[in-house]
Amino acid sequence: MDAILQQFFNWGVMAQALPLLLKGLGMTLLICAVVIPLGALGGLLAALASTAQARALRWSAIAFVDLFRALPPLVLLIFIYAGLPFAGLRLSPFAAVTIAFFLNNSAYFAEIFRAGLLSVPKGQAEAALSTGLTPAQTLIWVRLPQATRNVLPDLLSNVVEIVKLTSLASVVSLGEMLHAADLVRSVTYNASPLILAAGLYLLLLWPLVRLIGRFERRIAG
């Protein structure tokens, strides 16, 4: 029992690891701050394209979404970071992570936004157009607010997935939280930093998960 506590819940090691982990958390949050807005925007554009009249536009959007939903994000990340240099394109870990997660997240956001846009009755856009709003104004003021509200739990779930996804950045040695924790583990030969990292992820995401549950109940009820 003592050995388990020593190996997994060693407060001394945790205290030592904490500054580095917090720095890693900072990087995790930075990745999120870049990837979430970009992915949401890319996803929205892909969703609009996939519901467009023009067939070529629609099909390219669907191909984009299918491809990046089917491709494992880790494969995509390693390809961009370690594969592209063979084509002469060498990216920093941060750039590789941003591009890989942007492509992956855009595809998921696209599906959510598409479902949201389709959930808004056609009469809403017709009413807006009949009062002289342009199609773009109709999208911004009438369709999107309703679409977003209808899929809010899914959007937030996707945000949670993205935060968890950032831990993959450790494989390209980007100093986010998991990378920091694993570094300390390898130096101290102790698993406590990993437990600490898990605890910090939980602290970060648990409120968000609770919030999603509340939204889901409100929409169902």
Next chain:
Amino acid sequence: MARSPETTPTLEVRALHKAFGSEPVLRGIDLSVARSEMVFVLGPSGSGKSTMLRCCNRLEEPTSGEIFIEGDRLTGPGVNLNAMRQRVGMVFQSFNLYPHLTAMGNVTLALRRVQKKSRAEAEAIAAEALDKVGLSDRARHHPGQLSGGQQQRVAIARALALKPTVMLFDEPTSALDPELVGDVLAVMRDVKAAGMTMLVVSHEMGFAREAADRVIFMDGGRIVEQGPPDQVLGAPTHDRTRAFLRRFHA
């Protein structure tokens, strides 16, 4: 030659055809509505009456034909459709109020975003429009907190606030519980009394008899018969009109 406003129809439809795929829905509609006239359109379902109405603000794109608002062309390329649509108010069967906005927000949206009025100015105009439909006290309510009749009156206020030249009503009372129909018809009566030009697709025969200046009967994508309400509803000359009215009264 420019025509005087007195003789230029407020709404004019010429040789309007519409097909969905290979299925013709409108087969040559000619219609002219004078200023302040209320024209009622009757017809069995599938007769094309709603499609005809929806062509009048190009929510449906006509296959061929021309439509004019006060002599200005609505159809064809190069038309500023968003500007023209503000001259054509539309009221829908299912109200189509924006559920995420209050009654006030529903009425002010186009005033602010299209007509670029300040919030204060837009709200003053909206308050006046909501007052006209008897809902001043519901301005801060969301559509979900209003009855069907109240929602439809807000929708009328939303169209009215833009000061359109003509208003189109697409079965405005068909989705309402019977006891709520009266309030909406009363508002429509007021709108007419204020001089609005109105084209109304509806099955409210009693209201047509009492308030309409002219009744049109459509069937198979054509206007079969038209005239004063007493004539079309009381003494129709066409078999198809008679058959329709018989079914309706049965």
